[in-house]
Amino acid sequence: MTDYGHELLFGTFLTPTAEAPERVVALAQLTEQVGLDLATFQDHPYQARFLDTWTLLSVVAARTSTLRVVPNVLNLPLRPPAVLAKSVASLDLLTGGRIELGLGSGAFPDGVAALGGRTLTPGQGVDALAEAIGVIRALWAPGGPVRLDGEYYPVRGAHAGPAPAHDVGIWLGAYKKRMLALTGRAADGWLPSAPYAGPDALPAMNAVIDAAAEEAGRDPAAIRRLYNISPDFEAEQLAELTLELGFSGFVTMGDDPDVVRRFAAEIAPGVRELVDAERARRAATPPPAGHPTSPTAAAAPAVAAPAVAAPTGTAAPAVAVRVPAALGVTPTPDDGVRRSGVQLWDETKRPTGPAPDPRLTYSRAQRAAGQHLIDVHDHLRQELATVRDLVEQVAAGLTDAGAARSAINEMTMRQNNWTLGTYCESYCRVVTTHHTLEDIALFPRLKRADAALVPVVDRLADEHLVIHEVLERVDRALVGLVTDEPGSAPGRIDDVRDAVDLLTDTLLSHLSYEERELVEPLARHGVM
Incomplete structure (x- = not known):
């Protein structure tokens, strides 16, 4: 059993529909009003029907006061990491530390190419993402010029800064082995989606992350596990994912206000109750001493x-x-x-x-x-x-x-x-x-x-x-x-x-x- 002990987070995964922008913002405000922690948005700049995600994040952040806003996940080939680092740090400062950074290696290469982005193979995409994480972290640590000899994102004397208001988490949307290993080596979190990684697939994927983290000298518990889920998941299922696989963030997909309300009123409290009770029981129970009756x-x-x-x-x-x-x-x-x-x-x-x-x-x-x-x-x-x-x-x-x-x-x-x-x-x-x-x-x-x-x-x-x-x-x-x-x-x-x-x-x-x-x-x- 693996429970990494992270604070539980619950949120929404909202569609950035351009034809109803105020409704998107209202759903994010509802997310805050019902007591959820996160509002997240997909990022597909080549999709004509979608708002620009970074602009939307800024507006939502301005119209809320406690809500964390998160791209779920940003399309890296169309978001140069050096500029992205400054954008994230700036919005985090302006919101008092309410930004987390979901990143992906870039889906839909034809769409990326149509907007002038570089077309990469899947393997190149992972290598580019690894470089990008290094660039972002370097530019979040003011102290002098940054020089990085990268194949995809070289930095030649850029001045670092500003630093974010808090330690922004870099959460990767990862599914394949190389991306999962990168998550273990370099990321702060893992953010898969249930339609692409069902609950049965999570243990093996989790194991790749843990092994890569340990090989890199990191504690696997340092990597938060979050999960984009459909509305039909129940509290017991999510509690099991927390207690058995270490997941601590759950983001419900969809744009129905009733789903948001039910998630906040029933599912999130149910998961918290189950997890808190089991964590308390485990804390009060000494580890086994080698015999079924003791201790x-x-x-x-x-x-x-x-x-x-x-x-x-x-x-x-x-x-x-x-x-x-x-x-x-x-x-x-x-x-x-x-x-x-x-x-x-x-x-x-x-x-x-x-x-x-x-x-x-x-x-x-x-x-x-x-x-x-x-x-x-x-x-x-x-x-x-x-x-x-x-x-x-x-x-x-x-x-x-x-x-x-x-x-x-x-x-x-x-x-x-x-x-x-x-x-x-x-x-x-x-x-x-x-x-x-x-x-x-x-x-x-x-x-x-x-x-x-x-x-x-x-x-x-x-x-x-x-x-x-x-x-x-x-x-x-x-x-x-x-x-x-x-x-x-x-x-x-x-x-x-x-x-x-x-x-x-x-x-x-x-x-x-x-x-x-x-x-x-x-x-x-x-x-x-």
Whole structure:
């Protein structure tokens, strides 16, 4: 998990439409009025229907007082960096430090050429952008003549200055590997757009930025991650991006005032609440000390006291189903088989909530609320089955390694181990995020809705802490497996098996218990 701890920012991405200039400015003013942080504008000077972005930024800045204004992103081939540096610094001084600089290497080369700009290959565009960043930073640091021998933007004795009012962030719109690496080496922020980089693509792109930053001797946390998003993103999705991938700025695209108002009134506060609560929980929880019960699980000793269980393969005690037939929803049962020789909680001491009223009837919406929890859990069960299958594939590959195929098997072994580790890392993140959102959003609402559920909800929350530690054990076993020297891995696959067996026991048991106790209350109270 990666949360770089930046202050959360929320803003709008507005179209600089020339036929309705006052409406564009009014939308920016609305952005400020509803309490958002940023108003941003695309930059396509060759588009006849658009206002000039830099002129628009200046007007918006003059008609607002707290709003930060940001080009999203400036087309560098048509914005010479030496002059741009002075423009940015000047507007930042005039606004009291409310300017950030979004930059791109230049899209639509035909449009750039039509306005007299230089036509560059994509690779040249990245090199030119790298030079431009150096020029801009040099001219923001008054102190003497600046001389830079660049291929694209040479500077021959220009006088630096003025300096901006604050440390202006240079945020790059980057998608390809070289641009992402440049972001890690030289930029202050990354500003991709969801239509071109969906949430599934972000982890790999993030990793390129982090690796480049570390190679350049920078802390990856120094690079702010922002995201241009469509209006259909919900608070839970954005909170996950913050807590798992380090994103701290979200900019909603579109020109509908109602979208702006909803983003400010519902989405932004929801993200802040989820992120603040999880950051507080993490700050109060010491890092794991190498055992699933210490130190995090020690906060729930009644749940997490480890004990040697009955022999592997025995069954857990059967528990009656508590979901009434009238609900028309069937929880997924726990098969009762326990694979691990370790037991982290006593299943016979789990509290139960009040029995459902057999006279109740349920609407279609209520049934859907109960079914939703089961659907989410069934997805996690399917993923867990895939993890177990991958473990056995790796084990089989290692066992079959022979002298005649040692070199090939070694490569295959490494690939299998890497695939296993990558998949499990992704899976463990999904489980952790699911539990985090329950802990800080769903569970408090259930406790407020029905005081009789408090012991059950508290027990479930305690079990989440234990499961978190088990996930950490899986992660440590995987790290040990993928970092072992060839020849020693066969002895470590059992560590992974043991950790996944323990995860299987705890997670399947927990999911079944949660469905047994919460499916009906979720339907009845409608808090899902």
